[in-house]
Amino acid sequence: MFTTIKACTDFIFSLKAVDHKREPLVMMREVLAHLGNPQDTLRTIHLAGSNGKGSTVNVLREMLENEGYRVGAFTSPHLSRVNERMTINGGQISDEQFLQYMNNIASIIEAHYAGDYPSFFEVVTLIMFQYFAEEQVDFALIETGLGGRLDATNVITPLVSIITTISLEHTAFLGDTFAKVAFEKAGIIKEGVPVVVGVKNEEALAVIQKVAKERHAQCLVLGQDFTVVAHQQEMTSQSFDYRSAKVAINGLQLKMAGAHQMANASLAITAMNILHEQGHVALSEQSIRQALQHAQWAGRFEQFANYIVLDGAHNSEGTAALIQTLQTVYPNQPYHFIYAALSDKDHANSIALMDTVATSMSFTQIALPNAMPAEQLAKLSTHKDKQYDTNWQTIVREVIHNKERQDIAVITGSLYFIAEVRQWLQEEMR
Template identity: 75%
Template sequence: MFTTMEQCTDFIFKLKAVDHKRAPLVMMREVLAHLDNPQDKIKAIHIAGSNGKGSTVNALRKMFEGAGYKVGAFTSPHLERVNERMTINGVQIPDAQFLQYMNAVARIIETHYNGDYPSFFEVITLIMFLYLAAAQVDFALIETGLGGRLDATNVITPLVSIITTISLEHTAFLGDTYAKVAFEKAGIIKEGVPVIVGVKNEEALAIIREVASERHAECFILGEDFTSTTPQQLEGMQQFDYEKADIKMQEIALKMAGAHQVANASLAVTAMLVLQEKGHVRIAESSIRTALQTAQWAGRFEQVAQNIVLDGAHNSEGTAALIQTLKDVYPNRKYNFIYAALSDKDHVNSVALMDKVANSIAFTQISLPNAMPAEQLAALSQHPKKVYSSDWLGVIDAEIQGKEVDDILVITGSLYFIAEARKSLLEVVR
């Protein structure tokens, strides 16, 4: 049995999905049955999508909290501690309870599966279900890890499903076309359960509409069934109008920067309104407004120091949103990029987008088995002022020392890289 978090995390971080060849979700359902099916004891909102899941979850969490509800959330990846992935009203699961539920899972694996553990994500998903069910949260916001149809979280029947965006990512697992990726993400749509959709790609939207229709799921699509206006940039804030049927909310203040965050906020507002229409919640417009005015999400256009921005833009859609946000928030400035990423992403397009607007680009890498080597990333760039080094700490230090006062240093790429960079930078700032 596990007695310390260090012992526990050392073990679970080594668990890999590729080591286990079971049929998807079969073991999840079997182990959950041994645990008395905690997933059936929570009222869930299920969120899938290539980008925007965490920001949408965070906006919803703040709305629920503002309305007086006890709300659990399951997000990924974590930036510093695995405990960040499961919270109640924003407070991380305590170590003692993490270990308690890990040991409950371990007993079943050892007893019934001869110690043949499932993947890291499946294990923490099991811990999350136990934790949120035991805490008797009013609602649980559950973010998928990868895809949707075969995701470890896809054992719930939620009150509402949300699909944020569709990008070509994890193509080895999800497919190499928008239609294939959309089919996987649409796997979270359940019979008769409303789905809120922020997807814009028509190929992907067609698949989502088809699946929703087959499952008799009411479908609310951004730009069709609800709308939001182009945001107006204010001091440390942006403002937009929202409309759904006869509901109109004007001049909503949003703390998070970027037009893509307006889309995420609109998805969250729509989900709350649908939940209210179905009789699941009671929430005042003032609670929605206050939540959006205060909600922020670490590693998403996070300004950690003077003219230094961290953003986990881990695919080309995210990179495009980051660049547009830079232009909105810091117009007429020079942008110096630092980029590190994993090998399963669409780097060609992301790098090409940065090439067009960058003053300079530095490529680096982090110590993960699937990290893309800095030299290979740099080879994708045509920028005249590009450098590369495998020493990410050295790269960040050199770029900070070398930049002009008014230049914006943009540290971006994999959220795992952002986590490491953020930890290092905040230690300096503190």
């Protein structure tokens, strides 16, 4: 049994999925059965996708909270501490509760599996289900960790599913084509359960629509069944209109920047409209407006003083969205990119995109076993003004200190990198 949160988290961080060769989801279902199947007591919204899950969750949470509901949210990764992954109305799970639910799992693993633990993500998913069930949340917003079909969260039957976007990521696990990745993400679609889709890639969308049809699931697609019309992007907000067959809302003000955030917001609005039509939630236009004005997501086009932008654009789709947002919000200012990432991503395409708009490119790395070496990242860049340093604090300080005052320092890549820089910046600015 674990007696301190540090011992507990140190242990679960050591758990690796590759160490366990069981059939996917079998152990999850068995352990959940031992726990009394807490997931079956929850009313859930299930989200999969390569980008945009967290932002969509935050808009949903704000809308539901505005209507007076108690809302659990399960997101990943965390920026500072693992407790961030499971919140109720924005408040993190306490260390005491985390330990309690982990020890429930530990006793089952020791008794029935000879101490052979599942992966880190499976363990935190098991903790989350216990927490939300015991706290009797009205709704649980649950992000997949990787893929969908075989994801540890895919033991629920939600009220509605959302698939945000599809890009080529984690190809060793999900497949090396848009169709293969889409098939894995579409695994969250359940028989007769509506699915809201923000996917634009035609190959991926065709797969999702085919799976939805096979499972008799209503499939609402951005750009076909509902639309957004952008109006104005300012430094701290943007405005757009939302349209569907049954709903039209003009002049929505969104705090989060970027066209991709309007798309994410529209997915949340559509999902809420479905829940409203089915009688699961109360929903007013005022709740939608207030939610969009307040929703924000740390590390996603997060702006700091001195023209510093942090964005966890961890794949080429995210990088393209970041650049589009930069060119909208700061169209006439030079961009100095600082990039660090893990080794399982499509770095060449992301770096090529940045190279085309950057004034300078800087590469670094973080202290994780699967971090991509800074030198290797730099070799992928063709920019005439590039540098690298294995110490990220050194290079971040240098870029911020040497840039012109209104130049933009864009710190991007892995969210683990963003988490470390974010904490450092907050301490530096105190």
